[in-house]
Amino acid sequence: MADDGPGTGTPHAPLGGLSTSGSETTLAEALTTLRKRKWVLILAVLIGFAYGYWKASSQPRLFEAYARIQVRSGSSNEYKVSASTGISDPQTKMMTEIAILQSDTLMLTVAREMNLANNPEFLGVKGKVPHASLDDPGVRQGTIHRLQSSLRIQLVPKTEIMRISYSSLSPKLSADIVNKVVSDYIQRSYETRFASTQRVSQWLSGQLDDLKAQVELSQEQMMDLQKRLGVLGFDPKDNQISSSLEDLSKASGTAKIARIVAESRYRMLSGMDPDSIDNSIETTPGTAPGEFSALRGQVAFARSNLAQLLTTYGANHPLVKAQSNELAELEKQLKAEQERLLTQARENFNAAKANEEQTTAALEKQKADAYKMRDDLIEYTIKQREFESSRTLYEGLLERLRTAGVQAGLESLEIDVVDQALLPAYPTLQPYSSIITTNVLFALIVGIVVAFVLDSLDTGLRSIAEIESVIELPSLAVIPKARRTAADQAANLSVAQRNISVLTQPKSQFAESFRSLRTSLLLSTTGQPPKFILFTSSTPSEGKTTTACNLACILAQGDVRVLLIDADLRRPNVHHRFGLSGKVGLSTVLSGGSTLEDSLQHVTEVPNLDILASGPVPPFPTEMLSSGAMTQLLERCGNLYTHVVVDSPPVLSVTDGVILARLADAVVLVVRHGKSSRQIVRRARDLLIRSGAPIAGLVLNAVDLNSPEYYGYYGYQGYSYSGVDSDSWQTKPPTGEKSQAEKIEKEEKREVR
Template sequence: MGPQSAQTPSHTGGASETTPPAFSTATTDTTLSETLITLRKRKRILLVFVLLGLIYGIYRAETQPRIYEAFGRIQVRSGSSNEFRVSAVPGMASDSGQRMLTEVAILQSDSLMLSVAREMDLANNPDFLGGNAPSTRASIDDPDVRQRTIHQLLGGLRIAQVQKTELIRISFQSLSPKLASDIVNKIISAYIQRSYETRFSSSQKVSTWLSGQLDDLKQQVQASQEQMLDVQRRLGILGFDPNHSQITASLEQLSTASNDAHIVRIMAESRYRMLSGMDPNTIEGSLEASGAAPSQLNALRAQLATARATLAQMESDLGPNHPQAKAQKAQIAALSTEINTEQQRLVLQAKENFLAARTNQEETAAALEKEKSDAYKLRDDLVEYTIRQREFESSRHLYESLLERLRTAGIEAGLESLEIDVVDPALLPATPTLKPKSTVVLTYLFMGLVAGVMLSFLLESLDTGLRSVAEVESIIELPSLAIIPRFRRSTAEVPGQSTTARNIISLAQPKSQFAEAFRSLRTALLLSSAGHPPKYILLTSATPSEGKTTASTNLATILAQGDARVLLIDADLRRPTVHQRFGLTSKIGLSTLLAGATTLEAAIQKIPEVPNLDVLVSGPMPPFPTEMLSSEAMRQLLDHAGEIYTHIVIDSPPVLSVTDAVLLARQADAVVLVIRHGKSNKHVVRRARDLLLRSGAPVTGILLNAVDVSSPDYYGYYGYSGYSSAGADAETWQSRTDSRSTGDSGEVKR
């Protein structure tokens, strides 16, 4: 393909390498300026709703009915019956604020309204019904009539508590001043009557209930008293005092005696066991140590010792067989026998004392247990007596209390009606109550404005069209290359003007905003790739009728106004329109060239108005357009054209309609997605962008077409409308292109 092959990476399978990075915008927050832009965009809706609110407000101000309002005041106070009030639980009286709210709710109750409507026959009152008397007499007992009458009565009624007081203000609005005052007075009267009847009935119910309770309590008091007397009889005393009971004193004495007997038994047992188990020679010493009564044992032992000493002297002096010695031995034997007898007597005496002490302890403990049993039985009787006495006192106290309250219930029933006082009865109002006309008009004017604003933002949220650069960039995530303003061609034909000059606006009006916008597009495209401007430029759209043919013809014309040679190819083989814009024949074109019936040089057509612009029209419609555009012949055609021309602009079919644009986009250096302002759907455009990016097409950016530059969204974009560049001639443009300048008077703001 020559030296240009490096500039067509799509031809070598590298189209994805030149794909620009994903573009995103951070301007997504709703700001005050965006809100004002939305309101300016929907200014017609705002004006319509404001005008409707103004007209309706004037109508309501002029036709508002002459309504009379009568009011009265009543005082709802605690009353003198509070000190006699029957209250099941003392201290449970309701708070004053809650009580007043309750009374206000009672004044608005359906039952009270029904009684007022029934007594005043409001269902058949023409003044109450707005001057329209029923043809047949209506009955308030009819559910529909009752509901309608009560609803209408509550609609004109206003009841409110006067703050920080016990006063309630009752007012009613009606077309008749007399009816308004009569209804207020009747409501007050019915409320007082209801209050008296309700409280009297309540007190009567309490009295009836108390009378039944008193009969039961009286029987309980009598039964409790009889049970208490039975216990007193069983105790055998009246007015029993447990602090001075004989049984209690005996119990204390027996307890002391039992303790003493226990100690004596322990001491006797200890003495017995000591004497029975010790050495007989030491018994006398143990008795003295224990403090027992002295015995003859020591004296006998002294005599025995003396006798033995005497015997020893005699035996040494007289001999053992001397009669005196033998007599002394007999005396010693007698003393030994007497000592043994005395020892046995002491042990036997200790044992007898021990047995006696033990018997005494046992008998004393038995007596104590018996006394305790009697005391326990007495305690049980005393407990039962106390319980019966308390039951009797409680029943008697409750009976006396209820009897006293029963006597006060009748008095309270007569005092309750005094709690409600009429402070101000309702009088006939002198003048009707009318709202200021200015207030009515301003109210409905404001309501119309609010409704218009709400509808404007609702329509804005439901609008799926792409209408602003910021919205397009944030949703499509691609940069905007240029904004093409809406242009209406004049239907009047200028004599001698060619078809090209008439259809190509950039030729017909080179100093217009339309032409300047395409110069901005030209600048953006030529500076979109670093190192070299794009050679193959493809323009497509998501759906038909978005202006891609207009964009491609005008872009090719602007590119050809310099020294660059430009070829415009109409690749829309299904609905071609390029030849119509230039007034060319379509007998020979792209289809015949791809079919091999002609050559490129024979198929191209010159444009006299733009010498550097050649056009390759679509030619006859082929049976298989997609196969022809994806063929090897198409690739060779583009390679051959790239060697001849500086730029090749391709007008392709819509992306979502057929696959032709996706196939051609892979062979382009720059793909421009044309979006028609207010027509393109954001979801459809996003789908087209995704198809192009997934196919590896080098999507350079978007072109927003047919923009109303007077719209608030684009205020300031074409602020230079009074100034048009006259220096965008071929020489100046060529010099700027060669120097790769980044400045252009029509460059789009990103």
């Protein structure tokens, strides 16, 4: 099988996709956790059983006395002040009464009347007790608490009956306390209800006095408004103001029209030619219609005569002068008549204007009175409503006040005693089975909680799913614990057979797990199987040397040559497993003290396996492993062998493993079941990834297959190998044109036939 040198294989990248959702809490995971912590559950159950048995055996002999009372919903509801004063929901009413029965006030009343603070039977002591007073807060609180803790009140289903019981060491004390609680409860119910009704009555009486005064005041105010409005019991809208307002509105309109007419006549006369006055306007009533016209005719006639006389006699003739005087007189009269007509028109206009102003003023005043009357009507309506409302409320409260006294005497009849408490004949003991069962169940629940808490605090890696989730690497195989038998330690066996279990137990689950590891490794790289396989771990004692030795033997059982190199130059162990010499080995080859051929050792039980021990421990192992001689040695070994298995130191202890990991084709990280923590394994993975190591996956070592996490992990654990010779394990797979995967598949089929 050709090889290009160490480290040429294509490594697998960290397969984060293979991680499972470890955070999901399923029922199967919970059952697995409980099976893993079964001893915690068993111990919890045993403790719960022991405690329950002790508690059942030591329970006190208590005597329980009980009484029954009926709390009726109220036969006197029809007399109540208000229908809503009671509690409408019967269940709520009964729960309220139970709270009253358990109240501190009622318990204190019972304790005072029975002097329980100084009663030895109540306190559970023998002999006399020092005198104590309930006025002391500590004594009062302790007595009430003791009384409430032993008092039980229960509702009889679908009834109005309550069962009141009390348990104590004395049967008489139990009966006396129950009867006293019932009697004090009935007395309290009567007194509180009576006092409540009396308080309501007193409050109503005070309210009635205020309402009566308010009704009287409202009535007086309404009567005053009626007088002011001028109404006497009829419709306040029908009154004198409304009628006057209507008449004044009509008179105002008439006056306005008269004023407009007079003003128009005056303006026309004052601006008209005197010659056309008589033809343009009607004369004023009371004046002769033709007087102004007659004067104008006389003036015209006089002027005509004057003109003739002037023509006949001249200007100085006495007739002419007489006619001139007459004409002047007539013109004077005409002018006076004209002035009189204008004056008369102006006076008529002023009179009409004054009439209009007075009528309008009277109308506005009447309107103001009407507006005031409207406001008074609104106030009157409001006062009337207040009066009616106050009167209705007053009459209603007065009627209810008369029934309050009747109700106060009827409320006390709602509680009846059905059964009084009698002396109990036998003590009340809780069954042993119920006490033990309760304590066992409680202890089991506590044990389950403790189991889950311990599991959450456990940082060890125990399951494949958990490891893959934390490390984000695929799991190559699960290696069970090697179970050594007496035959393994027989004297006729060699050292290799006693230490390498796959040689003496080829049909065991242990050997099958290494065959699974071989298959996973050969298929872990693409192109060709890995040649250089390096095993390392996070910390020492995780089983990397055991895994490397057994896998080398399994690989050598085929038609291949395998070399196992012990590269742990600080704590070498491979040569002890095979019973070989450690005087020469890897350190002597690298230092030039010996050749590779002289340092190789052979194992008789596995002919195809050669071993290169570590040799003497050198002073500087890291420098030796990181030297060029180590790289050349691996290249030479790669040309001679099909597979080279390297056992290296832990990566977190020293850097030797990280250095060698870069030279390998596949690096296997060995994790011991339950030993390595999450942080340590994750740190080791990070170191390998940062160094560029081709990590193929991880191997979970030393697994107990009987643990809950791996129950039934190997489905072939009961598979029979009868009829197959042990020598068949050495059967060589076919060679030729078939691929390596086909060889492995056929070999596996032959092995499990």
